[in-house]
Amino acid sequence: MRVGLVCPYDLRSHGGVQAQVLGLARWLTEAGHEAYVLAPGTLSDARLAEAELAADRVMSTGGSVAVPYNGSVARVACGPISSLRVRRWLAESDLDLLHVHEPITPSASVLAVRAAEVPVVATFHTATPGSRSMAAAGRLLGDTIARIDEGIAVSRVAAAVVERHLGLQPRVIGNGIRMTDFHAPAPVGRWRGGDHPRVTFVGRLRERRKGLSVLLAAVEGIVRQHPDVEICVAGAGVPIPVGANVRYVGELTDHQRNQLLATSDVFVAPHTGRESFGIVLLEALASGAAVVASDLPAFVELLTDEAGPLGWIVETGSAESLAQAVIRALAEPVPTARGRALAAEYDWQMIGPAVLDTYADALSPHAAGRRTG
Secondary structure, three states: OEEEEEOOOOOOOOOHHHHHHHHHHHHHHHOOOEEEEEEOOOOOHHHHHHHOOOHHHEEEOOOOEEEEEOOEEEEEOOOHHHHHHHHHHHHHHOOOEEEEEOOOOOOHHHHHHHHOOOOEEEEEOOOOOOOHHHHHHHHHOHHHHHOOOEEEEOOHHHHHHHHHHHOOOOEEOOOOEOHHHOOOOOOOOOEOOEOOOEEEEEOOOOOHHHOHHHHHHHHHHHHHHOOOOEEEEEOOOOOOOOOOOEEEEEOOOHHHHHHHHHOOOEEEEOOOOOOOOOHHHHHHHHOOOEEEEEOOHHHHHHOEEOOEEOOEEEOOOOHHHHHHHHHHHHHOOOOHHHHHHHHHOOEHHHHHHHHHHHHHHHHOHHHHHHHHO
């Protein structure tokens, strides 16, 4: 099957949607399908190699511009030139199915949906109940939304937003990871990172919703209990002030990030809102770290298995609650096997087949009847 995967955001920027598009393209290729990626920006040779994709399978719509979106800054591309390149890509790729991510984002995704002449599957990543942009899309993009044959939402929280604003009923399929990328080595001594406990944060530093300020406010409380703690902060953005216990390690490659997680005792996700999934939580669990996360609905959903909550859930925005949870997490054994078992439920070997089932439904005669009816 020839599948076109469309990402609305610039591939040069590291982000969850970009990672999912590239990860799915890699899995589809490994499963014997032909995957073609369209997005703004271009991938370096190093990132192409990391994604295990041939250069001729990734097409650019051109440059991008930065626009505020969902508490972040997204780099998107829209306009006559982008539209022309989308149409040319669709014609030259001779696709059996089109899979777009964030189909109402004013970028390559919405352009592709409008121009598609093949079945369309759309994945929704946004989980902001009061999203004005999605509410507006529901009113203004009815014809575009009607072209979607099957919808996917990355969590129940995201699905509820889609149902409310767009009137679709997407199936819930979480984001995927590759478990073989992550390892959970047993600590040689008491701590996984060496002689000192290590607490780690990974996220885009410019985005307030990632909650770095909450963590920095919690440092004093953590240090009172663990004077030798090392708090590692990784991510793109302006370097932060560092002290005796805080170390800024900058933006990391995926491999470097995984090495850091494998030597971390506690991973903290003090995000303050607008999260639809939490792939970094799975990455931390797959690496054997304890997880402390804000009580955002998407995080609570993701960190709950048959035995109940896994990890430490704290009050959103509370530095005191975060500090206390980190201290407790450092004092108790980490349920590594349970955490890796939960993460394994989102391995691409589980997620990929669910996506293929969605493709099959979109390609079914029933779906074809909806498109022509």
